[in-house]
Amino acid sequence: MHRFFIPKECIKQNKISLQGEPAHQISHVLRLQPKDFIVVLDNSGWEYEVKIEKASRELVQGRVVKKDFCANEPAVKITLYQALLKIDKFEFVLQKGVEIGVSAFVPFVSERCVTRKPAESKIERWKRIIQESAEQSQRALLPALSPVVSFEEACQQVGNLAILLWEEEKSSRLSRILKSDSFQEAQTFALFVGPEGGFPLSEVKYAQSHGIIPAGLGRRILRAETASLAAISAILYEKGELG
């Protein structure tokens, strides 16, 4: 069944009413018709099974026939602080990160970033990628996308257990941190991944001064986007949330 995140106000007393892009998507792109079923989500954690009653390009209406709490969200909330990458790689991290189970994305600009701060239209595109990936992978909540911040701002805003992947860190490995008591108890977690050229030592030290722990991923050198996804997979696996 197709899944759609919709604004909360589109659900009223067991009736849904959609206009604009979602109506066009349902009636015209997917060619769904009255009596077809869809699942809608209002980003509250609940999912609503809906029987379509009217479907035109301008307006789709339907009736909620079932309401369930969706248990697909990981209990551990990972915020991925991802340096801007070349556009296709950044979008790749968003799409795959949502599937694997990231809860929020904070894009940042650091010293070695070669990609400029994106235009507003790009941010809208990123939000669509996140939404489509969340619908396809059956997430119950829509991962948040923060505005682009500087590396320093990113470091200043983390309050919880935070790790920074650094390929030159040989003594502190990610696995050791993930098996520590503080991680095992943690319900929120921040992961910092740098741009294609990595972090210079000065940035690593700045992060450390804000309590962020540098960690290596092992002996092979992973591209930035691969490092993000491998680390997220490892974190969620360790927490029993993947596999």
Add this chain to the structure above:
Amino acid sequence: MHRFFIPKECIKQNKISLQGEPAHQISHVLRLQPKDFIVVLDNSGWEYEVKIEKASRELVQGRVVKKDFCANEPAVKITLYQALLKIDKFEFVLQKGVEIGVSAFVPFVSERCVTRKPAESKIERWKRIIQESAEQSQRALLPALSPVVSFEEACQQVGNLAILLWEEEKSSRLSRILKSDSFQEAQTFALFVGPEGGFPLSEVKYAQSHGIIPAGLGRRILRAETASLAAISAILYEKGELG
């Protein structure tokens, strides 16, 4: 230092001699010159640090100044049996799979594959992707690429512990298998990942009849290529080979 897999016969008594594409790459693309250093690998597990003595488009010659055993290979050898995917997604799995630590790839065609068997030129391209990724990620051995086989042939050739990712498998989870004694002892491991449309029940049963264990990845639905990389990351993490 740039790394290059080269044929064994190009290293003789501490001298290396390269022609054709590698010579062009070193002298013309990377513009390396006499007195520059490179690392060459002959797919034996050893790496050789080489001082360039001559660099023209047709011929690069150098002298081995150091020989080390490269410890970057994972002890557990994962063979990824990957159904053909849309070309960009398949190439993505090859590139990222090499970085994370796959030891061999076996592409196969199954019932729901929408991609046709590739031409010979495509196979050559895939081998280049594997080699470039192995050089960049500092692998010591070049992951093998088998010819494309049928799903049935793929099932028949696995001898060791083998898992098939199946999104409809709710009772047998990957993590439970990875924490079992038989996996903890295993040094080789086969992972089957289906095409975009997944495996039909008939194929899952066929795989089971050859001792392959179906396993789920958890509550979220991952795209085929994401499932491959998340599962490989989890396997290598569990074995202490990632993170």
